[in-house]
Amino acid sequence: MTTSAPLAAAIYVERYEGARSRVVERTxxxxxxxxxxxxxxxxxxxxxxxxxxxxxSSVVPWREHFAAKGLVLSKALDGRPCHLFQVPAAYxxxxxxxxxxRHLDELLPSILDEQA
Numbered sequence: 304m305t306t307s308a309p310l311a312a313a314i315y316v317e318r319y320e321g322a323r324s325r326v327v328e329r330t331x332x333x334x335x336x337x338x339x340x341x342x343x344x345x346x347x348x349x350x351x352x353x354x355x356x357x358x359x360s361s362v363v364p365w366r367e368h369f370a371a372k373g374l375v376l377s378k379a380l381d382g383r384p385c386h387l388f389q390v391p392a393a394y395x396x397x398x399x400x401x402x403x404x405r406h407l408d409e410l411l412p413s414i415l416d417e418q419a
Contacts, residue, residue: 310379310380310383311411311414311415312384312385312386312411312414313334313338313380313383313384313385313386314326314386314387314388314410315329315334315337315338315341315385315386315387316388316390316403317387317388317389317390318391318392318399319389319390319391320391320392321389321391322391323391324389324390324391324402324403324406325388326386326389326410327389328384328385329385329386329387330385331377331380331383331385332377333385333387334376334380334385335373335376335377335380336373337387339372339373339376342372354368384414386410388403388406388407390403
């Protein structure tokens, strides 16, 4: 176990309707918004209802809930490159994973070199 894990970059992977994989540089604010939204939508429905109930009753208002998460993510991503990696929805799981690995093998060394 470790008490910390250095973060060199953030790469958000998603499927899209295009024909080829592509990597697009994004801002920290964009990445924070996407990560918060993804975290919330991926929560179990029971957990979503709990968060909604807490917000609806003003126990933990939406603004505070998302602002706290946004602050943590903003601090973690500060100064680190952020990218959106889009993989064609038509790719099978095997094709997608092979393509992701191939692209990351090419992308990560340049990101790490920029930070050195």
